[in-house]
Amino acid sequence: MSELSETKEVEEMIESWLRELEEAYGIEILFASETGSRAWGGATNHSDYDVRFIYKHRDVKSYLSLRKAQETIDIPAPYDAQGWDLYKAFHLLQKSNPGLCEWAFSPILYRDRQHFSIRLRRYIKESYSLLSLLHHYIYLMTRNLKDIHDKAFTEKKQKQLIQAVRAFLLSKAIIVEQKVPEDALYSSFDAISSKDSLTVSFYQKLLRAKMRGEIISAADAEEITVRMEQEKQLLLEHSHSLSKGKSIENELNQWIWELLCL
Secondary structure: OOHHHHHHHHHHHHHHHHHHHHHHHOEEEEEEEEEOHHHHOOOOOOOOOEEEEEEEEOOHHHHHOOOOOOOEEEEOOOOEEEEEEHHHHHHHHHOOOHHHHHHHOOOOEEEEHHHHHHHHHHHHHHHOOHHHHHHHHHHHHHHHHHHHOOOOOOHHHHHHHHHHHHHHHHHHHHHHHOOOOOOHHHOOOHHHOOOOHHHHHHHHHHHHHHHHOOOOOHHHHHHHHHHHHHHHHHHHHHHHHOOOOOOOHHHHHHHHHHHOOO
16 A cells, blocks of 8 residues: 555544544534644654544533533544643633644644634734743753653653654744744754754654664763753743733634634
8 A cells, every 4th residue: 555545544534533523522623633753753653643633512502501511532542632622722822832833733634624724823823922832842851851861761761852852943943933833843943954953963863763663872862962951041041032922812702703603
């Protein structure tokens, strides 16, 4: 089977599964995307499908009842899936949630009703706090590096190092580009390679090793870890220039009313 045929088959399977979810939960899924390694690179044949989706309840009375409408749906199989009700998603949008940003800009969309992604991406670009995004990715980098430090460098630690290097490069992209890193989220970081070609090359090396089932040397891992720790403070020093975002409550309210046909 060709790669194109296999991709189409997977998309059809996931679309069929999304329809089953809609019937089981009484919802309409407005948007669904792939996150994780299948979207940003480094996936192997054993990698999970990480499906994320935004939905609304079909019965509008669900939003007008004493019992609160179900805000989150988590399903571990057959896909690693999580869904947010549109109210939860929009509240998180107002808070510049990094996860929602990664859902929105994924290059792999399984569902996109009425071009939902276009409006979602526009509002994220217009309103998100770049300062909050930067602090998220620096925290993500720091947490993963802490787990790796002074421990045997295993396959699991290599996956954590990939997450750490990716977070570091996203932090740098935010500083350099002064905008939501929509391109860097799911690219090889070509846009900032001139600023840090060494780390970008190392990141690509890590992805290749993961896909081949190989593990880089502990010495190489230690070298990149030390360099990122040294540069972390410099990134924080440049954070004063970043936007703190803005409220778009009126726009989001209008969108909700449209989606609920009110």
